[in-house]
Amino acid sequence: MIPAAFEYYRPTDMAGVLSLLEEHGDDARVMAGGHSLIPMMKLRMADVPHLIDLQSVVGLSDIEIGADDIRIGALVTQHDIIDNAALAEVAPILREAALQIADPQVRYMGTVGGNVANGDPGNDMPGLMQCLNASFLVVGQDGEREIPAREFYEAAYMTAREDNEVLTSVTIPMPKGGYAYEKQKRKIGDYATAAAAVQIVKDGDICVSAAIAMTNLSDTPIYSAGACDALVGTTVDDAAIKAAMAAMLGDIDPTEDNRGPVAFKKHVAGVILRRAIERAWSRA
Numbered sequence: 001m002i003p004a005a006f007e008y009y010r011p012t013d014m015a016g017v018l019s020l021l022e023e024h025g026d027d028a029r030v031m032a033g034g035h036s037l038i039p040m041m042k043l044r045m046a047d048v049p050h051l052i053d054l055q056s057v058v059g060l061s062d063i064e065i066g067a068d069d070i071r072i073g074a075l076v077t078q079h080d081i082i083d084n085a086a087l088a089e090v091a092p093i094l095r096e097a098a099l100q101i102a103d104p105q106v107r108y109m110g111t112v113g114g115n116v117a118n119g120d121p122g123n124d125m126p127g128l129m130q131c132l133n134a135s136f137l138v139v140g141q142d143g144e145r146e147i148p149a150r151e152f153y154e155a156a157y158m159t160a161r162e163d164n165e166v167l168t169s170v171t172i173p174m175p176k177g178g179y180a181y182e183k184q185k186r187k188i189g190d191y192a193t194a195a196a197a198v199q200i201v202k203d204g205d206i207c208v209s210a211a212i213a214m215t216n217l218s219d220t221p222i223y224s225a226g227a228c229d230a231l232v233g234t235t236v237d238d239a240a241i242k243a244a245m246a247a248m249l250g251d252i253d254p255t256e257d258n259r260g261p262v263a264f265k266k267h268v269a270g271v272i273l274r275r276a277i278e279r280a281w282s283r284a
């Protein structure tokens with residue numbers, strides 16, 4: 001459990017980070033909380049001869065709540081999300097989801113930027129951000145660009161971010177309606193067997209919009225447009241929920257691993273999605 005030797009850098013501004021990435025190319029990697037990267041280095045699953053620590057870069061740790069959207073800096077930790085009462089007031093699903101990630105020790109270190117940039121299908125925030133229709137701001141030598149969360153994930157650990165780009169913030173349109181983040185895991189601190197993020201807007205007795213994303217049931221998070229369509233225009237009765245579950249099951253592609261065989265994962269995914277829809281609807 002000892003990583004290979006590496007050079008350690010701690011620049012204080014983004015220009016310093018980008019010039020180190022340029023200089024060392026594929027041999028360099030940024031580190032935020034280190035709670036995914038360091039274990040990978042210790043297990044020798046990641047070889048990082050030049051490690052660039054982001055912790056001293058100024059301007060990446062703010063949470064800004066505007067009239068129409070929320071901006072979360074890349075170095076904001078999962079604990080910061082839980083601890084921010086104003087944020088929980090306007091976007092309670094963020095706290096509900098963050099509380100289900102790992103354990104307090106990990107949440108003190110793990111960052112929002114690291115969680116969404118990592119590309120690990122087991123991470124909870126990518127699906128959450130897809131549900132919330134967030135976008136990710138990345139910066140490289142050619143400047144900044146914004147990438148929608150729903151277009152960011154290409155395969156396990158493969159994203160639309162180039163290796164020489166750094167994710168600086170996440171922007172979330174102000175969430176509306178009822179919400180729920182439901183997660184099934186084997187034990188406290190574990191990654192999801194299945195998780196569902198749901199936001200539902202209701203007008204009278206009718207669902208007028210829905211957003212649904214699933215975690216750890218494919219090699220990327222899955223935003224299920226079909227499951228959303230199955231709810232919109234209905235009273236979210238049993239038939240509509242069953243239709244949403246069927247659409248979601250058509251979109252996911254789980255594989256067998258130590259969390260169970262494919263049939264079990266699909267069963268858990270359905271149960272978790274039903275619970276999340278029912279809870280979001282009751283809060284809408």
Ligand SMILES: Cc1cc2nc3c(=O)[nH]c(=O)nc-3n(C[C@H](O)[C@H](O)[C@H](O)COP(=O)(O)OP(=O)(O)OC[C@H]3O[C@@H](n4cnc5c(N)ncnc54)[C@H](O)[C@@H]3O)c2cc1C
Pocket residue numbers: 029030031032033034035036037038039054074100101102103106109110111112113114115116117118122123124125165166167168189190191192
């Ligand atoms: C025991 C344990 C249990 C866990 N359980 C869960 C869980 O249930 N759910 C969950 O979601 N997570 C879980 N995690 C992961 C944890 O949330 C991580 O901290 C998080 O996924 C990554 O955040 P980090 O800041 O530690 O990133 P790092 O480990 O520092 O980085 C992870 C990857 O992202 C890249 N990266 C980091 N920041 C940036 C950036 N700003 N721009 C570009 N690239 C960047 C790094 O180069 C690296 O490749 C667990 C971790 C542990 C150790």
